[in-house]
Amino acid sequence: MCGIAGIVAKQVAQDAQQQVRKATAVLAHRGPEEENFWTNNDQTVFFGHRRLCILDLSKAASQPMGYAGRYTLVYNGEIYNYRELRKELEAEGCSFHSQSDTEVVLVAYAAWGSSCLQRFDGAFAFAIWDEKEQILFAARDRFGEKPFFFFYDNEQFVFASEPKALWAMGVEKEVNKSLLYNFLTLGYTSNPSDATETFYNNINKLPAAHSLTCSLQKNALHTHCYWQVYVDVNKTVSEEDATEQFKQLFADSIRKRLRSDVAIGTSLSGGLDSSSIVAFCANETAEQYTHKCFTASFSGFEKDETNYASLVAKQFGLQHFTTTITADEVPLLMDMVASQQDEPFSSASVLAQYKVFKAAKQHGVTVLLDGQGADEILGGYRKYYKWWWQELYRTNRKLYAQEWKAARELNVDENFGIKNKLAALLPDFAASLLYTQKSKNAFRNPDLNRDFAFSNKQNFYYTTPPHPNLNGALHYNTFVNGLEELLRFADRNSMAHSVEVRLPFLQHQLVEFLFTLPPQFKIHRGWTKWLLRKAVENKLPQEIVWRKDKVGYEPPQKAWMQNAAVQERIMQARKKLVNEGVLNETVLIKNISAKDAHEEESFDWRYWSAAQLF
Incomplete structure (x- = not known):
């Protein structure tokens, strides 16, 4: 992985x-291993690159990298199928x-154009300058694993891996109050209706699975979505066949x-996802796999998972x-992580994840395999029970009763009362009602200026899945x-x-x-992530x-928030937000409310x- 930055200007x-x-x-x-720069002959394009050597450690793989006297690339990421x-x-x-994946990206673009993106299996963000056409082409991986931020004003296009690099290039830091409002009230860190929006008004992000072309000579900037996934259920597939195909695909991904x-290890929380990665790694003979694993441990904390990790x-x-x-x-640690994140x-x-890395x-x-994404694609969060039960209550009451009972026997205590049953029968009405309630509660928050x-209040971003069923919620x-x-x-x-x-x-x-796959392959007999378990x-x-109590990377946040120095930081944060016209002065005399990491309405952590x- 690397850091990239660049400026494309209309004039010198x-x-x-x-x-x-x-x-x-x-x-x-x-x-930290290399720093290199490139500029075109006209002095209108400037690229900078910081290199972390992963594949082909030689200078032959250094960036910015040129090809055919026409294309120049700065690239952050890995293309895992680069050999093929x-x-x-x-x-x-x-x-x-070279033996690098960087050169594969560059040659692939020269040979195949933007359609090369369809062939990449990887995590990446890159920019390519085409000197002949005077066009910048940029792209980001399918899920948004690697970042790409940019500023554009018809006179110049400025891009980088992190917002702080844009500020270093002269882009003004201006807080986006609309997204801030939604973060404080909902905990949202993005706008579900606008994937380009960031916490800064004049900084955009290239959405996941999108490419971008910029021609300053034509005053044109266009983005294009190059990949989408649709829920298209195959109702005839058997559990046995689905499990086997999953194993083949997952093994290929691991391989x-x-x-x-350079050396590879794994994070190991003790949960199903990271443990599954370790299990599949055991079948591989990769030269750089070190068999080292890393766990965040919180001795004495009731949700500590170290014993499970040690077992694996x-x-x-x-x-x-x-x-x-x-x-x-x-x-x-709060200060250090905040300075790295640039966003709330x-x-x-x-903090726990920071210490693991x-x-x-x-x-x-230098390379760590991790389990992000499993909960979203396989149905791992407890909130998904509601969507599954609503789907069944609407379509198959007998199966709903069986699934609800099975979950209760597994000590699943998710509520499914009359409101959820009405929502199952009237999903559009329920979504509208929920939006109204959330909007009113946000606006009436007494802490807000x-x-x-x-x-x-008119820029309220709360949304629910447009398709009110389990696969719809996962999507x-x-x-x-x-x-x-999470990415x-x-x-x-x-990268820190x-x-x-x-x-x-x-x-x-x-x-x-x-x-x-049908939803019952995700939640079945009360178990989440059924297919992965099988x-x-x-x-x-x-x-x-077959562990019943999913924790999910939870540290003792509530205890930490009772620490005097942490509370002092929270009080200073309250004062700053009052001075910025975000919070009411009355918040300065309120007691701090310490909350667990996954509790809703952890307002004081959000305030900090x-x-x-600012």
């Missing part, structure tokens, strides 16, 4: 080169000068994500490293609202320590396949496969996180 930009150098300086953590694509390109007569010229590590003979966060280090985050789970780097691991609330959280936030956390936290994170559950062929039931300890914007 006198200070652009210096600005790009400032940008790469603040992106040093993303690529290279063979295709060589068969078409293309030649290569390709173990390609590296022991079965597969892994070197198991644990890291923890003491109460005393939380305040400083809703809970302290991000730090531990990996300390023990010589009245002028701030009034000016933003919504995967592609519209939910997963993107942002993973990118910033890993110059570690590359790879996510085997987000191979696009695997995801496409899962959205062809796929690993003979690979993992039964305590892992939001204040970092």
